[in-house]
Amino acid sequence: MAEISWPWQYNFPPFFTIQPHSETRAKQLEAWQQLIALYLKTNKQSTIDIRESQNSPLFNNSSINRKLTAEAILTILEDMAKSGKAAPVDKSKNVWEVYWHSLDEWGNMIYNWASANGMNNSVCTLFELREGENSVGEEFHGLDTNILIKALKSLEVKGKCELMEFDDNQGVKFF
Numbered sequence: 203m204a205e206i207s208w209p210w211q212y213n214f215p216p217f218f219t220i221q222p223h224s225e226t227r228a229k230q231l232e233a234w235q236q237l238i239a240l241y242l243k244t245n246k247q248s249t250i251d252i253r254e255s256q257n258s259p260l261f262n263n264s265s266i267n268r269k270l271t272a273e274a275i276l277t278i279l280e281d282m283a284k285s286g287k288a289a290p291v292d293k294s295k296n297v298w299e300v301y302w303h304s305l306d307e308w309g310n311m312i313y314n315w316a317s318a319n320g321m322n323n324s325v326c327t328l329f330e331l332r333e334g335e336n337s338v339g340e341e342f343h344g345l346d347t348n349i350l351i352k353a354l355k356s357l358e359v360k361g362k363c364e365l366m367e368f369d370d371n372q373g374v375k376f377f
């Protein structure tokens with residue numbers, strides 16, 4: 203588990219209770235969103251399972267004996283979803299994908315990398331993008347496959363690439 207520097211709010215007990223006052227609540231939700239994104243990015247994770255997450259150090263500060271309730275975590279994730287920073291994976295809203303970059307930002311990052319590496323008009327497998335030697339050091343290296351595909355679909359809509367399937371493999375052709 204990679205170590206992050208926790209914001210001051212993390213050691214402030216009221217941070218672990220969703221605040222009723224609208225302005226305070228808005229600032230609190232924003233702080234939680236930044237913390238969640240930082241934590242997941244640092245640990246190269248992209249999903250949160252609300253049922254298991256209460257034991258995660260992210261939502262459970264044992265040094266002050268405070269943890270977020272499942273309802274509070276859901277409130278924060280639903281707020282993130284409004285700005286395209288998260289999306290439920292299941293109908294019961296227990297499992298969520300969290301995007302520390304928007305899908306458009308991921309897509310642009312991948313497209314800029316492909317262009318800079320002379321990959322336009324050539325096919326690249328999703329494996330090469332996620333785990334290939336050429337993408338080591340890129341922020342999208344090791345990105346969750348589902349999020350990678352959604353980011354590429356956002357590029358496809360803009361006419362910058364085409365997703366393909368061949369021999370049980372998935373690839374993308376950049377334009």
